[in-house]
Amino acid sequence: MFSLKNKSAVITGGGSGIGKAISKLFAKQGATVHIVELNTDAAQQTLDEIKAEGGLAFAYSGDVTNQQQIVELFAGIGKVDILVNNAGIAHVGNVEKTAEADFERVYNVNVKGAYNCFYAAIPLMKNSGGGVIVSMASIASSVGIADRFAYSMSKGAIHAMSMSIARDYLHDNIRSNSISPARVHTPFVDGFIAKNYAGQEEEMFDKLSKSQPIGRMGKPDEIAALALYLCSEEAGFITGSDYAIDGGFIRLNN
Structure with missing residues (x-):
C-alpha cells in the first residue's frame, strides 16, 4: 500500500524539517523526488540521505518567489505527478508589530511561492493525465493564533487556494488537498x-x-505519513479537503 513507484514528486523546501521528512518518505515509497530548495547545503544533505537509503532524488536551487525561474525549473523536470507546496517562512507579531516589509516577505514566500508552483505544475499535470497536490497550511488558517498575523494570513490563503485548485481541476484528474499541522518539532x-x-x-x-x-x-515523520497517504492511490477519492494534524488543538483546546 501507499506506493509511489513510477511517480515524479516535486517538494519545495525539502531540505529540512517537514519537507525533509516528506522527501525521504516519498523516495522510500518509490517516487523520484525533486527537491526545490533555497538552501542548497540542506538540499544536498537530504539528497545524500535519500541516496544512502537507495532512493532516487535530485536537488535544485530554486526561489519559489521567482515565477520565471520556477516555471523553467518545472519544465526542465518535465513530468510532475505530485507537488508538495511546503516551502514557507514564519513571522511573529500582531498587526501593529508587522511592518509592511515583513508582511510582503511572508506573502511573497508563502502565498506567491505556492501560486508560482501551482502555475508551473498544473499544465504539466494536465498534459500527463492528472496529478496530486498537497499544500502545507496550518491550524492558523482555522483558528486565531496570538502574534501570528502575517503568518495566519498566508496559511489562510494556502487553504483557500488549495480548495480553489481542487474545484477548478476536478475534470483534469488533479486532486488538491491541504494539511494543517499544529506545532511540529523541527x-x-x-x-x-x-x-x-x-x-x-x-x-x-x-x-x-x-x-x-x-x-x-508533532513529529515531521507524522506529517510526512499523512502527506504520503493523500498523494497515494489509496486516497483517490479525496480532494478539496483540509486535514488538521494537531494533537487535538482545534477541537479540544477549550
Whole structure:
C-alpha cells in the first residue's frame, strides 16, 4: 500500500524539517523526488540521505518567489505527478508589530511561492493525465493564533487556494488537498526558542508542547505519513479537503 513507484514528486523546501521528512518518505515509497530548495547545503544533505537509503532524488536551487525561474525549473523536470507546496517562512507579531516589509516577505514566500508552483505544475499535470497536490497550511488558517498575523494570513490563503485548485481541476484528474499541522518539532522551532527565549529554552519548549491537548509537539515523520497517504492511490477519492494534524488543538483546546 501507499506506493509511489513510477511517480515524479516535486517538494519545495525539502531540505529540512517537514519537507525533509516528506522527501525521504516519498523516495522510500518509490517516487523520484525533486527537491526545490533555497538552501542548497540542506538540499544536498537530504539528497545524500535519500541516496544512502537507495532512493532516487535530485536537488535544485530554486526561489519559489521567482515565477520565471520556477516555471523553467518545472519544465526542465518535465513530468510532475505530485507537488508538495511546503516551502514557507514564519513571522511573529500582531498587526501593529508587522511592518509592511515583513508582511510582503511572508506573502511573497508563502502565498506567491505556492501560486508560482501551482502555475508551473498544473499544465504539466494536465498534459500527463492528472496529478496530486498537497499544500502545507496550518491550524492558523482555522483558528486565531496570538502574534501570528502575517503568518495566519498566508496559511489562510494556502487553504483557500488549495480548495480553489481542487474545484477548478476536478475534470483534469488533479486532486488538491491541504494539511494543517499544529506545532511540529523541527530545527526551526529549536532555533526560534533559542533566539527569543535564551536561558528559558527548556521551560518554553515544555509550554509550547503542552499547548497541544495531546501534550507534545508533532513529529515531521507524522506529517510526512499523512502527506504520503493523500498523494497515494489509496486516497483517490479525496480532494478539496483540509486535514488538521494537531494533537487535538482545534477541537479540544477549550
